[in-house]
Amino acid sequence: MPARVIRVNPTEPEAEAIAEAARAIRRGELVVFPTETVYGLGADGTNPAAVARIFQAKGRPPDNPLILHVAAPEDVGPWVGITLSPSARELRGKANDFSAPAGRLAIGGNNAAGLGELARRLMDLFWPGPLTLILPRSSRVPDLVTAGLDTVAVRMPAHPVALALLRAAQVPIAAPSANLSGRPSPTTAAHVLADLGSAVALILDGGSTAVGLESTVLDLTVHPPVILRPGAVTREELEAVLGPVRQWPELAGRTGRRDGDLPAGEREPGPLSLEGGEAGPARSPGLKYRHYAPLAPLYLVQDPAKLLELARQKKARGKFVGILASEENAGLYAGEGFLVLVTGSRQRLSEVAARLYTLLRAFDEAGVDLILAETYPATGVGAAIMNRLWRAAEGRILE
Ligand code: TXA
Ligand code: MG
Secondary structure, eight states: OOOEEEEOOSSSOOHHHHHHHHHHHHTTOOEEEEOSSSEEEEEETTOHHHHHHHHHHHTOOTTSOOEEEOSSGGGSGGGBSSOOOSSOOOOTTTTTTSOOOSEEOOTTSTHHHHHHHHHHHHHHHHOSSSEEEEEEBOTTSOHHHHTTOSEEEEEOOOOHHHHHHHHHHOSOEEOOBSSOTTSOOOSSHHHHHHHHTTTOSEEEEOOSOSSOSOOEEEEOSEESOEEEEOOSSOHHHHHHHHSOOEEOOTTTTOOOOOSOOOOSSOOOOOOOOOSSSTTOSOOOGGGGSOOOOOSSOEEEESOHHHHHHHHHHHHHTTOOEEEEEOTTTGGGGTTSSOEEEEOOOTTOHHHHHHHHHHHHHHHHHHTOSEEEEEOOOSSTTHHHHHHHHHHHHTTOEEO
16 A cells, blocks of 8 residues: 655644654554654654564664654653763763773763763754764663664654654654665655655655755764764764764775776675774674665766766766766766766755765666766765765775
8 A cells, every 4th residue: 555645844743644643653553754864764662563564664684773763862761771961961071081991881880870971961962963872772672673782772853743753652763764775765755655655654744854864873882982874963073072983984995996997897895894993893783784876886986087087988888977966066077968966065065965865866767877976075074975975886986
């Protein structure tokens, strides 16, 4: 049965629509809802049967855990294995005081209090918003949600529709991005329909999502904290609060290929692991899965002049070339029969982030033979953009 799509006002969602969606959640059904990052495929996070339906609908491997979404920091308490500080206490200058040995924080040990303060401080500063925190779990979280890990991911989204739904449902909502596994995360209800149209009961359509890339995932259970997935809350912003934070090296594993010729076959992506060894093995199971890869191979090309040269070569060999261009360089590629899609201005990387997934889907629909994509500076939200592009390129970078 095709999903029922209800259009909702994204800033002041209609109470009736929210009530209906909340009832569906409480009945154990799947409800798709907009967040400020991407659309989520939600189910009652306290109901294992409902959570199992998420994995089924997405074709998601069962060892990849889900984020629990909450309506307020106060709602996190029952699901984590630490005590959060009660309020936005004045902790200036204390953020880095908790003396943890390198490696895993002892859960329930002396560091738990420091962790509770840190978590609360980050919630006060960045919630509601695109920051997911990995914390020790409590025994009340279904194992399916955490994929059996001893940690749980929690996030309070900023979208009015998501918040209204969470308040009405009165349960934490477990929700991955509402795409089929291996497809780009959906930033519109149309993307959701294309991927999951017949697998979900209800889609709340609140228009395009603002951020366009998934939330920053920050693991607070290791010291120093590790960004497992860069997003719109940037490393720079987190370091201003936490001191040094490590980040998954989105450009590690680059090929270093300099001959400018495209590799003949598909290259195996290198192993995805965290830099260094202190944090132990990759702690986000999501990191080990092959993420979205366009149907056509995508190559990152740092130099626009080189990109143009490659595009001409490929076209001369009869290829339909897609180019993912910034506004500043788009003119360079115009009028030569390439499919040029424009991400936005290099001066406004948040625009680039917001459009990225829509454009990658558009290349698939147009049936290009290959995609040549410009690169962006990997600072600020650029780190999130380059992380997703690098994954889509599966390591194919030409300098
Ligand atoms: O912006 C977002 O985060 C969106 C919206 C819907 O909130 N959700 C989202 O969920 O992107 P998902 O499931 O597509 O990505 C969650 C990521 C995965 O990489 C998963 O492995 C990781 O978070 N994750 C979840 N729980 C974890 C845990 N306990 N430890 C480490 N990583 C975890
Ligand atoms: Mg996802």
